[in-house]
Amino acid sequence: MDAPYAKLETLEPGIARVLAHNPSAFTYYGTQTYLLGEREVAVVDPGPNLSEHVDALLEAIGGRPVAAIMCTHTHRDHSPASRALAKATGALIVGCAALSLEAAGPRADEAFDADYSPVRVLSDGEDITVDGRPVTAVATPGHTSNHLCYAYGDALFSGDHVMGWSTTVVFPPDGDMAAYMASLEKLRQRSDRTYYPAHGPAVTNPQQYVRGLIGHRLQREKQILRLLSEAPRDIPGIVANAYPRLDPRLVTAAGGSVLAHLLDLERRGLVERNEQQWSKAA
Numbered sequence: 001m002d003a004p005y006a007k008l009e010t011l012e013p014g015i016a017r018v019l020a021h022n023p024s025a026f027t028y029y030g031t032q033t034y035l036l037g038e039r040e041v042a043v044v045d046p047g048p049n050l051s052e053h054v055d056a057l058l059e060a061i062g063g064r065p066v067a068a069i070m071c072t073h074t075h076r077d078h079s080p081a082s083r084a085l086a087k088a089t090g091a092l093i094v095g096c097a098a099l100s101l102e103a104a105g106p107r108a109d110e111a112f113d114a115d116y117s118p119v120r121v122l123s124d125g126e127d128i129t130v131d132g133r134p135v136t137a138v139a140t141p142g143h144t145s146n147h148l149c150y151a152y153g154d155a156l157f158s159g160d161h162v163m164g165w166s167t168t169v170v171f172p173p174d175g176d177m178a179a180y181m182a183s184l185e186k187l188r189q190r191s192d193r194t195y196y197p198a199h200g201p202a203v204t205n206p207q208q209y210v211r212g213l214i215g216h217r218l219q220r221e222k223q224i225l226r227l228l229s230e231a232p233r234d235i236p237g238i239v240a241n242a243y244p245r246l247d248p249r250l251v252t253a254a255g256g257s258v259l260a261h262l263l264d265l266e267r268r269g270l271v272e273r274n275e276q277q278w279s280k281a282a
C-alpha cells in the first residue's frame with residue numbers, strides 16, 4: 001500500500017491533509033486529518049492516537065497557532081489524538097459533544113472514544129474563527145448522534161456522514177436512520193463546492209452525490225419491505241438476501257444498517273417485530 005501516510009499534502013490554499021496509518025474495512029486507507037488555515041490553523045478529526053500520526057501533525061502545524069482541535073464525532077478513529085495534540089500545542093478541543101452511551105450495542109464499547117472531552121461544544125450554525133474565516137458547525141446526526149460537519153468557505157468537512165469511498169454505517173442504538181436521512185437532506189439543500197470526508201477521496205459533485213446516497217437508502221428500504229412482504233425474516237436472513245457477495249468483515253455492519261432501517265420502518269408503522277422475526281405490518 002503506497003498511501004501517503006504521515007505526509008502533509010496541500011489540497012488547495014488553506015486546506016491540507018495528513019493521512020493516519022489506520023487502514024481497515026471501515027476506514028479505507030485510514031483517517032484523513034485536515035488542517036484548515038495558513039497563518040493560524042484548526043485541526044479537523046485529529047484521528048487515532050498513533051505517535052507517528054501525532055508527530056506528523058505537529059510537524060505539519062510547524063509551530064503555527066492552533067485555533068482549535070475539532071472532531072466530527074467520537075469514534076475511535078477520529079478523536080483520540082485530540083488529547084495528545086491539545087497537550088502538545090495548548091489548543092482547545094472544540095466541536096462535537098461527548099457521548100454518554102449506555103451499555104447497549106455491540107459497537108458501543110468498541111467504537112467510541114469514552115475519554116473525549118471538549119472544552120466547548122458547538123451547536124448547529126455556531127462558528128469559530130480560524131485564520132480570519134469562520135468554521136461553522138453543521139449538525140448532521142445519523143452515523144452518530146453527535147456528528148457535526150464543518151463548513152469553511154465553500155468546502156465542507158463531512159466526517160463519516162458522507163464519505164468518498166463507501167456508504168456510511170448507521171448502527172443503532174446511537175446510529176439512527178431517520179436522523180441520517182434528514183441530515184442528508186440538509187446537506188442536499190446546501191451549496192457547498194467540495195466535501196472533504198474523513199475517509200476516501202474528496203467529493204467534487206456534492207449535490208448529485210448526496211442525491212445518490214438518498215436514493216440508495218430509499219432503494220434499500222424498498223428492498224427490505226419487499227423481502228418482508230414475501231415472508232417474515234430475521235436480520236441475518238435479510239442481510240443474506242439484500243447484500244449478496246458481502247465482504248464477511250462487513251456482515252455485522254450490514255446487520256446494523258438493516259436494524260436501523262427496521263427501527264425507522266417500525267416507528268412509521270410499516271413493519272412489526274415478533275422476537276427475532278420482522279414482518280410487514282398488516
Ligand SMILES: [Zn+2]
Nearest residue numbers: 073075143160
Ligand atoms: Zn465514525
